[in-house]
Amino acid sequence: MPTIIVGIIFFGIIAFAAYKSRESIKNNSCPGCSGSCTIEKKQKCGR
Amino acid sequence: MKIALAGNPNSGKTTLFNAITGKTEYVGNWPGVTVEKKEAFLKTKYQISKSKVRIVDLPGAYSIAPYTGEEAITRDFVTGEKPDVIINIIDANSLERSLFFTTQLLELEIPVVIALNKQDVLKRHGDVIDSVRLGALLNCKVVETVANKGKGVRRLIEDAIEAASMKSIHTSPDLDFSIVSDEDNARQKFTGMIAQECHVSNRDTNDISLSDRLDRIVAHKWLGLPIFFLVMWAVYAFSIEGLGGFLSEYLNETVFGEIVPNAANAFFEGIDVNPLLQSLIVDGAIGGVGAVIGFLPLIMVLFFCLGLLEDSGYMSRVAVVMDRFFKKIGLSGKSIIPMIVGSGCAIPGVMATRTIEDINEKRMTTILTPFVPCGAKIPIIALFSAVFFPNASWVGPSMYLLAIVMIALGGLLLKKIFVWENTSIFLIELPEYKIPSVRHAITQMLKHAKGFIIKASTIILVMNTLVWFMQAYGWNLRPVTIQDASILASFGGIISPLLIPLGFVGWQLAAAILTGFVAKENVVATFAVLLAVASEDALYLPGGVLSGIFNPVTGYAFLAFNLFTPPCFAAIGAMNSELGSKKWLFRAIGFQLGVGYMVAMLISQIGSIIVYGETAIGFGYSIVVLVSIVFLVIRLIRKSDSNVKQVLTEAREGGI
Numbered sequence: 001m002p003t004i005i006v007g008i009i010f011f012g013i014i015a016f017a018a019y020k021s022r023e024s025i026k027n028n029s030c031p032g033c034s035g036s037c038t039i040e041k042k043q044k045c046g047r
Numbered sequence: 048m049k050i051a052l053a054g055n056p057n058s059g060k061t062t063l064f065n066a067i068t069g070k071t072e073y074v075g076n077w078p079g080v081t082v083e084k085k086e087a088f089l090k091t092k093y094q095i096s097k098s099k100v101r102i103v104d105l106p107g108a109y110s111i112a113p114y115t116g117e118e119a120i121t122r123d124f125v126t127g128e129k130p131d132v133i134i135n136i137i138d139a140n141s142l143e144r145s146l147f148f149t150t151q152l153l154e155l156e157i158p159v160v161i162a163l164n165k166q167d168v169l170k171r172h173g174d175v176i177d178s179v180r181l182g183a184l185l186n187c188k189v190v191e192t193v194a195n196k197g198k199g200v201r202r203l204i205e206d207a208i209e210a211a212s213m214k215s216i217h218t219s220p221d222l223d224f225s226i227v228s229d230e231d232n233a234r235q236k237f238t239g240m241i242a243q244e245c246h247v248s249n250r251d252t253n254d255i256s257l258s259d260r261l262d263r264i265v266a267h268k269w270l271g272l273p274i275f276f277l278v279m280w281a282v283y284a285f286s287i288e289g290l291g292g293f294l295s296e297y298l299n300e301t302v303f304g305e306i307v308p309n310a311a312n313a314f315f316e317g318i319d320v321n322p323l324l325q326s327l328i329v330d331g332a333i334g335g336v337g338a339v340i341g342f343l344p345l346i347m348v349l350f351f352c353l354g355l356l357e358d359s360g361y362m363s364r365v366a367v368v369m370d371r372f373f374k375k376i377g378l379s380g381k382s383i384i385p386m387i388v389g390s391g392c393a394i395p396g397v398m399a400t401r402t403i404e405d406i407n408e409k410r411m412t413t414i415l416t417p418f419v420p421c422g423a424k425i426p427i428i429a430l431f432s433a434v435f436f437p438n439a440s441w442v443g444p445s446m447y448l449l450a451i452v453m454i455a456l457g458g459l460l461l462k463k464i465f466v467w468e469n470t471s472i473f474l475i476e477l478p479e480y481k482i483p484s485v486r487h488a489i490t491q492m493l494k495h496a497k498g499f500i501i502k503a504s505t506i507i508l509v510m511n512t513l514v515w516f517m518q519a520y521g522w523n524l525r526p527v528t529i530q531d532a533s534i535l536a537s538f539g540g541i542i543s544p545l546l547i548p549l550g551f552v553g554w555q556l557a558a559a560i561l562t563g564f565v566a567k568e569n570v571v572a573t574f575a576v577l578l579a580v581a582s583e584d585a586l587y588l589p590g591g592v593l594s595g596i597f598n599p600v601t602g603y604a605f606l607a608f609n610l611f612t613p614p615c616f617a618a619i620g621a622m623n624s625e626l627g628s629k630k631w632l633f634r635a636i637g638f639q640l641g642v643g644y645m646v647a648m649l650i651s652q653i654g655s656i657i658v659y660g661e662t663a664i665g666f667g668y669s670i671v672v673l674v675s676i677v678f679l680v681i682r683l684i685r686k687s688d689s690n691v692k693q694v695l696t697e698a699r700e701g702g703i
Contacts, residue, residue, distance in 0.1 A: 002318040010328055014512050021506040024617065 048100045049128075050089075050207055053121055053152060054136035055145050056107030057478055059164045061085075063136060063194040064104035067093055067204060071494050072104065073388075073395065083398070084120055093204045100208065103130065109144075111151040117401055125155060132158045132211035134203065136194075139169040139176055141476070143242035150234055153185060158210035161189040162203050167196070168479060173249035181245040195484065258479045262364065266477075271368030276448065282356065283443035286349035287429050294344030295429065299587050303337030323519070323526065330579050331515025332508055338575030338586060339503045339568045342426040343496060349425060350495040353390065354488030360478045362387050370473045376458035380473040382412040386454070389416045391495065392423070393618040400625050411461050413625045414635040415454045417614040418642075420446050422495060423502075423567035424610060430571050430587055431606050435599040437589040442603075446610055449646075453611060457642055464683045502566060510562050510569050514576045518558075530577065548672045549608065549644065550601045550651035550663030560608070566615045600658050604651035612643030645676060 052060045061072050068087035089100035105124055106117035113119035125133060135152050137145040152159050163178055182189040188206045192199035221237075265274055285291070308329050315325040356362060365387065370380030381403045389396020396416045403409040420428065424446075432442040517535035521527045530536055531554075538561065539554030546557060555577050562569035571586075578592045586592060597605060613619055613636050623632045648669050655663035663669075 003321040003324055006315070006318075006320050006328070007324055010324070010332070014332075014509055017505040018509045021509055024505070 048098060048132075048208065048211055049103060049130040050100060050211070051103045051105055051125060051130035051133045052136060053105045053125060053133050053148075054107065054162075055109055055138065055141070055148060057476065058107065058136045058138040058141075058145065059194045060107065060136045061104055063134070063162065063164070063192070063200065064102060066194055066197055066200055068102050071490050073391075073491075073494075083117070084124055089204065093201060095205065095208050108148060110148060111155075125152065125157070129157060132160060132207045134160050134162055134207050136162045136164050138165050139163045139191075140165055140172070140174075140479075142176060142246050143238050146238035146241055147234055149185065150238060153187065158207075158214060159187050160203065160207045160210050161185070161187060162192045162194070162199070163189055164192045164194050166191045166198070167193045168481075175247045175249075177245045177247070181241065184241050184244065195487075256479070258360075258477075261480055262477070265361065266364045266367050268368075268371060271364070272372070275365055275368060276444070278356070278361070279447050280440075280444040282349065282352045283447060284440035286345055286352060287425075287432055287443040288438070288440045289348075291345035291348030292429065292433070294348070295342050296433070296587075298344060299338070299341035303333075303341050307333060307337060326519070327512065327515050331511050331576055334579045335511030335514065335572035335576045336503050336508050338430075339426055339507055339572050340500065341587075342429050342571075343499060345429050346422055346425055346499050347492050347496050350391065350422070351488045351492040354491035355483040355485075357387075357491075358481070358483035358487045360480045363475055363477050366473070366475055367477070372455065373458070376455050377462035378408055378411060378415075378458050380475060382408065382415070385412055385416045386419045389419045389421060391421065392498075393417045393419075393421045393614045394621045396421070397618060397621040397625050407465070410626060410631060410635075411458055413622055414461065414638055415457055417618055417622070417639065418450045418454050418457065418611055420450060420610060421567070421614070422499065423615065426568050426571045427563075427609050428606055430574075431593075431597075431602050433587045434589055434591055434593045435597065435602040442606075446606060449607060450610060453642060453646060457638070460680070461638070464680075464687055502568065506566050507568055507572050510565055511572050511576055514558070514562060514569075514573050518577055535577075547665035548652075548669035549604060549647045550655065550665055550669075551605065551608075551647075552664055553596050555596060556605070560612075563609060564613065564616065566617075567609065570609060598659075600654035601651050601663060604647040604654065607650055608643050608647035610643070611639060611646055613639045641676065645673075648672065 052064055054060050064070065064085065064087070065072055067089055069090050070085075070087050072085055083106065085104040087102055089102055094100060103124065105121040108118040108121040110118070111122055111125070113122045124130070133152055133155075135149050137149065149159070149161065161182070163176060163181070169176065178189040178191050188210060190199050190203040190206055192203055194200065264270055267274075311329045311333055312325065315328070366380040366383040369383045373379050373382055382400075384402065385396045385399035387396075388399045393416060396419065397413055400409050400412045400416065403412055420443075425443075428443055428446055432439065436442045514535060517538070518530050518533045519526055520534055521532050522534055522537070527533050535558050536554045539557035541557075542561070543552070543554045543557040546552075546560075551557075555574070558577065559570045559573040562573045574593065575586050578586055593602070614622075619632070619636065622635055623629075626632050626635060651663045652666055652669050655661060
């Protein structure tokens, strides 16, 4: 049971991180990029 | 309501934008930092009514008739999207020149409020501008401001909102065409007359300012370059070997080396989690991310120092110093600005190339900018410095120096292959030196730190989890007892033979290089995951586990390889946008791969002969590769030469 709970939490975090990474790369910006992101791009990134 | 911030470059638009929106957009004390429009909502404390006010920060422009790409963004916005009011930010120290753009804005039938900025500098010089008279002459409100200290900002916003609500349209400036028929000249005459009427200068024209005196040394044609290297040396040495290195060592050794993994292991063992899941989380996720986050203090110190340098006004002098050298390789000082920006992150660096009008120069700068060590490459440099060159302060600065040398050589080579003449003229308005703002440096530092943490907790976390899985499992999706039988080993094994001429042996290196293309920090994280599973030795210790696959020479060659080979995917995406064609993107990637490969190979093979008196592994192959690349380059140069000759012959025959 602890393995299932920890696994769900961990893979949930990974899935969220993967989603964020994909969105950012799609907008030519690294996640957390300090670059000149426009507001439109930021909205797309969900940032 | 929509308020646009417009004005000449380096007048303080983004500083004002950050002050009234609470954002931390990149601000540099040189022209051309903002290349895209940025939008945010007005801070609640400045709001007068409940309706939200959108603030749009526009790239700097000298005229409504665009000369560069980012000036076109400004023109398109103010003429096409018609904001409710324009706040025209004027550097009070360059009143006459700034008014040229102001008079054009006043003709757009949009309310304009002028922010007469940098009053502190003006007063320091003993100069005075009669803002009431200026407002009366231009028929618009003028507010004196010091944006970086927030002075006058509230009144400015109130006046702007009031002007927008009243839709107060100005009468166009009355240009006098009786003496000059040309509109630009008439406008200049008009602005000159206004400046004369409003500006009282108490400066002694014979007095040479401190800035000018400093520039005689700092921007000197012979002293400028060595001073720049000394400054960068000090910054890198302090960041990597000094305070930054010291703090990072503690974080790596104690926090992520003992406290966090021990606590996590104890927790998971306590609740009886499956050992494989425990290993995935502790060795894969925490180990990999921890190895990168461990370098956070180093990154913070580096960007704090760079923030101070930027704000002091020194970086624009670097552009002047480098212009003379860059001219010889077909670039100009304009190319330096993207490269300086690129030392933070290659993406905004590549985007900053749009300030360059000459298409060839822009392409070359886009290709060469990722050569500058960006923040993501710093952990790799710091890791290899710690393991192979402990207590040596030259490794970090030498990467910077090597990057400049390769930018010069790369520029020459590109010029030779894609023959063009540089017609670009570099003009830059040098801001006055000033005592750098610690607040600005801290803001920049925290911004980069935040970005670094977000990156580590997203893309690097995902990649490490994937790397751990691929090194722990075989193709039959069962755990493997030895890493060599894993999925990752088979992927790495495909490209590892290509690395033999570089003296790099092992699929682990190939795997680290592959993950590095996603994000450069992944190189460190991948080594952390792979080697932590294979060995108990700490990754970052001198003579540690990395010494099993590198010696100091091949280690240094590996650093160079990662420095010059193509940047991360996101930066490649930015290159694609700026180059505007797939053909040039593939050329750029091919060139960067070729340079990274050649430099690493030469360092590895020649370095091994010099340092150890023997060749590195793969010497024979390296000779074959070297001859092939030289042959290819000569062929490309000859081809371009014959193309030029053909064009010239056709031109002669055509009587042109």
